[in-house]
Structures are given as C-alpha cells and as structure tokens.
Amino acid sequence: MSAPFPLDQQLCFSLYSASMAISRAYKPMLDALGLTYPQYLVLHALWEQDGRTIGEIAERLGLESSTITPLVKRLESAEFVTRARNPDDERQVQVHLTKKGRAIREQCGCLGEALLEKSGMTVEQLGKLNRKVQALRNAVAGMV
DSSP: OOOOOOGGGOHHHHHHHHHHHHHHHHHHHHHHHTOOHHHHHHHHHHHHSTTOBHHHHHHHHTOOHHHHHHHHHHHHHTTSEEEEEETTEEEEEEEEEOHHHHHHHHHTHHHHHHHHHHHTOOHHHHHHHHHHHHHHHHHHTTOO
C-alpha cells in the first residue's frame, strides 16, 4: 500500500483549510454584528428569498433541518427573524426576516470586500474559482 499524499497535495485539505481561513477572516466582522457564520448563511438564504421554510433553508445550505432549527431560534431571539407555522401545512415552519434582519444585510457587505482584499485576487478571478469549486461540489454530490 502506498503512502498518502502530503496534506498540502490533497484537494480536500486545501478546500477545508481555505474555508477555515475565510471563516477566521469573517469572524471579527460577524462578531461585531452579533452573528455566527452559520447564522449569517441562514440570513443570506432569507435575503435571497424571504419566507422560506426550515426545510427550504436546510436544502439551500446543504444541511439538515435539525441543524437549521436551533440557528433560526437564536436568530429569532436576537430579533432578526420570526417563525410561524404555515397555515396551509402545519408541519412546515416559515421563517421571515424582521426589519432588523433586512437592515443588517447592508452591514454584511463588508464580508465580500474583506475576502477580495485579503485574497489579492480580482473579482473575476474569485468568480472563476467559485464556479470551479461549485462544479466540483455538484459533481461529488451527484448534482450534475
């Protein structure tokens, strides 16, 4: 049996460590807003489409509903969102942005700017890299 490649030659480690580096870069800004990165992702999914169900948010983020529910509860406690049962299907919980949840979107714009600055890449280069990583994710997840 051959020895595995060193970590720096393994794509999975490069993607993982890049993700961790980005999270560390975002952390001070998110801390100042009173958000964790997973909470930010939930808000972002709602900025794309307000009124999503817990299941729809989970699907959009590639997570389980059981992971999303506590995030949404904390966002509700912080008054960023409200939760309500779907009147047409009581099994579904719909999540809506509050005024505060919509307003914080402006303040989160600095995250992308910080990544752009720290990366030393152009918008076009980051866009191309993002499309390649998405294609890899889709292929590995069987979403092609």
